[in-house]
Amino acid sequence: MTGPSLSDSVRAAVGAVSDPELRRPLAELGMIRAVTAEGTTAHVEVALTIVGCPAADRIERDVRDAAASVAGIDAVDLTLTVMSPAERADLIERLRGARRMPFTADSLTRVIAVTSGKGGVGKSSVTANLAAALARRGLRVGLVDADVHGFSIPGILGLTDEDGHVTRPTRIDDLIVPPIAHDVKAISIGMFLREGEERSAVAWRGPMLHRTVQQFLTDVFFGDLDILLLDMPPGTGDIAITVGQLLPHAEVLVVTTPQAAAADVAVRSGLVARQTGQRVIGVVENMAPLALPDGTVLDLFGSGGGQAVADQLSTDGEPVPLLASIPLSAALRAAGDRGAPVVIAEPHDAAARAIDALAATIASQGRGLAGRRLDVSVR
Structure with missing residues (x-):
């Protein structure tokens, strides 16, 4: 029994290379065309998904390295082409699968909407760092x-250049591939504004807002996710209602500050989410009292607001815990301003440690079975 030919070995090696945007092997994506070996030279043809593919250089480098790693290959002749419309259509169909909406109640992805009653409580910073x-x-x-x-996620995650231009998603026909920062796949309306208009106002009302959120959930290819976080706008307006309609099974994390005025309003966002069928899994208190080096405590926004929100949202059948109390942190603010989440830039900061502990708690919870269709048969 003979082993695989040199050409087969090269095909297996380059086929295992992962597309840096789609995070799938090139062979699975149908991007590997002709592969032959003549003597010690490998001839490889790779079909990119689109003209001007932003990942072309990375793919070319990884394919060359993979082919060259095969024993018996000393040189690599690589040709980059582009998929035909029919090939792209087939790829999109395979990526999307049978379901247009991937985040249904029976999917394996946990969906968590991060909400707040009012703006200015640091909800986006908490979401991005989480x-x-x-x-x-x-x-x-x-x-x-x-x-x-009020989109701000691209800036906090560093998906902007030094001139403030936001990283654009890749489009494969009508499929949108989100950019990745810190291993997080992120999408924002700021990525679709024309260059130079990133700081302009988005003055849209209900129907446009609904369509945008729906497109983010259906046309953006996130691939297989463990957790999808939604950075919600403050309050209980159009988008909160839309998300409640599209994702009634989503879990909700309520962010507040210790201030009584913020806490009172935060309760409302949790109550509205619950009215749509969503479950409030906990409260996060941001800008909590900070212990100073001299032993004193700086409680700029007071104290106790997070626990008060948790107590008011708790019911006999559904207790709502205070999951985290994140202290005031100049590092958290500064890291977000330069596009480096504090949990990565300064992991020993008190706020970073609190957020990491929050992540550990959420990661350990897992998704409940409520609303999920289980493939179980009784015989």
Whole structure:
């Protein structure tokens, strides 16, 4: 019995290379065309998904390295082409699968909407850092910036250049591939504004907001995720209602500050989520009292607001815990301003440690079975 030919070995090696955006092997994506070996030279043809593929250089380098790693190959002749429309259509169909909406109640992805009653409580900073902390734990994480009017996730995750231009997603026909930062796949309306308009206002009303959120959930290819986080806009407006309609099985994390005024409003966001069928899994208190080096405590926004929200949202059948109390942190603010989540940039900061502990708690919970269809048969 003879082993695989040299050509077969090269095909197996280059086919195992992963597309850096789609995170799937090139062979599975149908991107490997002709592969032959003549003497010690490997001839490989790879079909990129689109013209001007932003991952072309990375794919070319990885394919060359993979082919060259095969014993008996000393040189690699690589040709890059582009998929035909029919090939792209087949690829999109395989990526999407049978379901247009991938985050249904019976999917394996846990969907967590991060909400707040009012703006200015640091909800987006908490969401972005939580996403990065979960990804560091080896989870596959997606993040939807659903705060259309006040989007800030691209900046916090570092998906902008020094001129403030936001990283664009890759489009494969009508499929949108989100950019990745800190192993988090993220999408935001800021990625679709024309260059130079990133700082302009998005003045949209209900129907446009609904369509945008729906497109983020259906047309963006996140692949297989363990957790999808939604950075919700403050309050209980159109987007909260849309998410309640599209994702009634989502879990909700309520963010507040210790201030009584913020806590009172935060309760409302949890109550509205519960009215749509969503489950409030906990409360996060941000900007909590900070212990100073001299032993004193700086409680700039007071204390106790997080626990008060948790107590008011708790019922006999559904207790709502205070999952984290994140202290005031200049490092958290500064890291977000430069596009480096504090859990990565300064993991020993008190706020970073609190967020990492929150990630550990959420990662350990797992998804409940409520609303999921189980493939179980009785004989």
